[in-house]
Amino acid sequence: MCGIVGYVGGRPALDVVVDGLARLEYRGYDSAGVAVLADGKLATAKRAGKLVNLRNALAEEPPPAGTLGMGHTRWATHGPPNDRNAHPHVDCTGSVAVIHNGIIENFAELRAELEEGGHGLGSDTDTEAVAHLLEDELKGGGDLADAMRRVCGRLEGAFTLVATHTGSPGLVVGARRNSPLVVGVGDGENFLASDVAAFIEHTRDAIELGQDQVVELRAEGVTVTDFDGRPAEVKEYHVDWDVSAAEKGGYDYFMLKEIAEQPRAVADTLLGRIGADGRLHLDEMRIPDQELREVDKIIIVACGTSYHAGLIAKYAIEHWAGLPCEVELASEFRYRDPILSPTTLVIAISQSGETMDALMAVRHAREQKAKLLGICNVNGSTLPRECDGVLYTHAGPEIAVASTKAFLTQLVAVYLIALYIAQVRGTKWGDEVFAMVQLLERMPEKVEKVLETMEPVRELARSLAGERCVLFLGRHVGFPVALEGALKLKELAYMHAEGFAAGELKHGPIALIEEDLPVVVVVPPRARDVLHDKIVSNIQEIRARGARTIVIAEEGDESVEPYADTLISVPAVPTLLQPLVTTVPLQVFACELATAKGHDVDQPRNLAKSVTVE
Ligand code: AGP
Numbered sequence: 001m002c003g004i005v006g007y008v009g010g011r012p013a014l015d016v017v018v019d020g021l022a023r024l025e026y027r028g029y030d031s032a033g034v035a036v037l038a039d040g041k042l043a044t045a046k047r048a049g050k051l052v053n054l055r056n057a058l059a060e061e062p063p064p065a066g067t068l069g070m071g072h073t074r075w076a077t078h079g080p081p082n083d084r085n086a087h088p089h090v091d092c093t094g095s096v097a098v099i100h101n102g103i104i105e106n107f108a109e110l111r112a113e114l115e116e117g118g119h120g121l122g123s124d125t126d127t128e129a130v131a132h133l134l135e136d137e138l139k140g141g142g143d144l145a146d147a148m149r150r151v152c153g154r155l156e157g158a159f160t161l162v163a164t165h166t167g168s169p170g171l172v173v174g175a176r177r178n179s180p181l182v183v184g185v186g187d188g189e190n191f192l193a194s195d196v197a198a199f200i201e202h203t204r205d206a207i208e209l210g211q212d213q214v215v216e217l218r219a220e221g222v223t224v225t226d227f228d229g230r231p232a233e234v235k236e237y238h239v240d241w242d243v244s245a246a247e248k249g250g251y252d253y254f255m256l257k258e259i260a261e262q263p264r265a266v267a268d269t270l271l272g273r274i275g276a277d278g279r280l281h282l283d284e285m286r287i288p289d290q291e292l293r294e295v296d297k298i299i300i301v302a303c304g305t306s307y308h309a310g311l312i313a314k315y316a317i318e319h320w321a322g323l324p325c326e327v328e329l330a331s332e333f334r335y336r337d338p339i340l341s342p343t344t345l346v347i348a349i350s351q352s353g354e355t356m357d358a359l360m361a362v363r364h365a366r367e368q369k370a371k372l373l374g375i376c377n378v379n380g381s382t383l384p385r386e387c388d389g390v391l392y393t394h395a396g397p398e399i400a401v402a403s404t405k406a407f408l409t410q411l412v413a414v415y416l417i418a419l420y421i422a423q424v425r426g427t428k429w430g431d432e433v434f435a436m437v438q439l440l441e442r443m444p445e446k447v448e449k450v451l452e453t454m455e456p457v458r459e460l461a462r463s464l465a466g467e468r469c470v471l472f473l474g475r476h477v478g479f480p481v482a483l484e485g486a487l488k489l490k491e492l493a494y495m496h497a498e499g500f501a502a503g504e505l506k507h508g509p510i511a512l513i514e515e516d517l518p519v520v521v522v523v524p525p526r527a528r529d530v531l532h533d534k535i536v537s538n539i540q541e542i543r544a545r546g547a548r549t550i551v552i553a554e555e556g557d558e559s560v561e562p563y564a565d566t567l568i569s570v571p572a573v574p575t576l577l578q579p580l581v582t583t584v585p586l587q588v589f590a591c592e593l594a595t596a597k598g599h600d601v602d603q604p605r606n607l608a609k610s611v612t613v614e
Contacts, residue, residue: 024197030081033046048081105272266412309407312480346373356614460566462596
């Protein structure tokens with residue numbers, strides 16, 4: 001997820017663009033850049049690191065003053081964060097500049113075609129190919145908007161693109177597919193941005209661009225068409241948020257926004273990794289297939305929520321890839337004597353890539369000569385640099401301390417890795433992998449469906465704000481989900497909460513059950529009949545002892561109704577994928593309960609987003 005700003009009008013474009021980027025830094029902040037069109041020339045400046053680095057560079061070498069410009073704050077997906085990979089990207093002649101948010105799935109073949117055609121591409125990004133494709137389309141004159149429409153017809157994936165061209169003075173062109181782009185409509189000036197926060201101080205009149213649309217932005221007006229050039233219906237709206245709310249997309253907290261972004265985050269993490277042939281392509285992991293075939297044990301190391309993702313990964317890896325899989329708290333792994341060898345694959349899961357416990361575990365494994373694979377959400381962070389390979393999640397920046405969308409994308413990443421190893425080792429046939437991949441591709445809509453039915457969960461949470469304790473039960477992959485639900489409640493509502501394997505109840509914890517004690521139970525799909533029946537028995541046991549049962553079960557599961565004081569239904573999905581839908585109600589529950597207690601859910605007490613000390 002990146003921040004994009006475009007401007008054309010009467011003000012100094014540089015000021016408008018850089019101030020707009022500052023409002024969008026939460027969308028990505030590993031590098032930033034601007035382009036200004038002045039006196040028929042494009043001036044660009046870009047720097048790795050936070051926006052302040054770019055500001056300093058612009059202060060040292062101010063570009064020519066112009067009233068047309070665009071800018072970008074990057075959240076790297078392809079290519080590490082550095083000056084070279086920062087946006088804007090230009091063509092061979094330096095007359096076309098492009099900025100981009102999203103993932104162009106077919107960029108590798110486009111890049112190969114361009115290089116065969118004599119283009120020199122200097123970055124590692126997917127975006128740069130677009131600048132050169134536009135260059136080809138503009139050869140011999142032509143209109144930037146037409147060129148953009150033709151190029152968009154060749155792109156696959158999710159993209160918001162904004163481009164300028166020295167041959168098209170006074171014109172900024174934008175295009176979008178599966179990635180946001182809004183127009184700010186001013187008086188004698190117009191704006192483009194990833195969201196309204198970038199221009200809300202100048203105008204509150206906006207147009208949300210639709211799917212597969214191209215916008216031509218001029219000072220005197222805005223034209224919108226589809227990718228075929230047909231005029232498109234647009235709807236203006238008035239933004240009544242203040243700037244702070246705008247940065248949160250209108251939500252009161254980043255956490256609420258990030259919970260809502262989960263369908264997109266899951267979809268983005270799948271993008272570019274599933275071939276047209278239905279096979280998985282994870283070359284980016286940079287671990288040769290033969291080495292994966294030689295792996296005889298997998299150990300996962302992580303902390304907190306990422307550790308819970310590892311616990312779920314264990315079930316998937318053992319079931320699909322047929323490999324033994326241990327999951328260790330990173331802080332413990334480092335102080336025991338794990339039995340590792342060059343055929344052990346250690347997978348380190350970390351949203352931030354800077355958690356010291358995880359980094360120390362990785363270094364410990366490195367000393368033992370194990371193979372290292374990272375799962376990380378921050379391109380260019382420390383963890384990927386210390387692993388042999390990495391599979392990035394594409395959740396975009398996660399600002400709230402409590403991890404939500406990063407967790408769901410970590411699950412997608414571990415499912416992809418488990419299926420890929422199964423594909424490479426042949427423990428699952430191609431059609432079995434393909435069938436599961438197809439189910440994975442439907443998960444964004446399933447998560448969206450859960451989000452649409454969360455009002456009763458919010459009401460329940462508010463009604464429990466005075467409780468002292470909530471227990472969480474689950475079996476199989478539902479057990480790590482119970483642990484995650486408990487962690488969310490602890491870190492947000494500062495309440496005692498505990499997750500248990502439901503089968504463990506009778507070995508002690510059932511003594512905790514008392515009248516009206518809220519107990520959340522995550523019920524597996526009915527397809528896992530033995531597992532399902534066992535947990536229904538567990539619900540009966542705790543209800544018989546006075547517990548207030550809050551049951552999460554797949555829609556249509558009538559067997560739990562007689563024992564559920566509150567029933568939360570989620571879409572029916574395969575057992576191993578169920579955490580993608582059962583976790584979401586627990587995130588909403590914890591967030592709403594903490595809010596009802598008056599807590600700042602983005603910045604819970606005593607916690608930091610990344611724990612960079614041991
Ligand atoms: C989860 O909500 C917490 N923020 C915390 O447990 C977190 O998951 C843990 O600190 C690991 O962070 P990482 O994924 O960045 O390594």
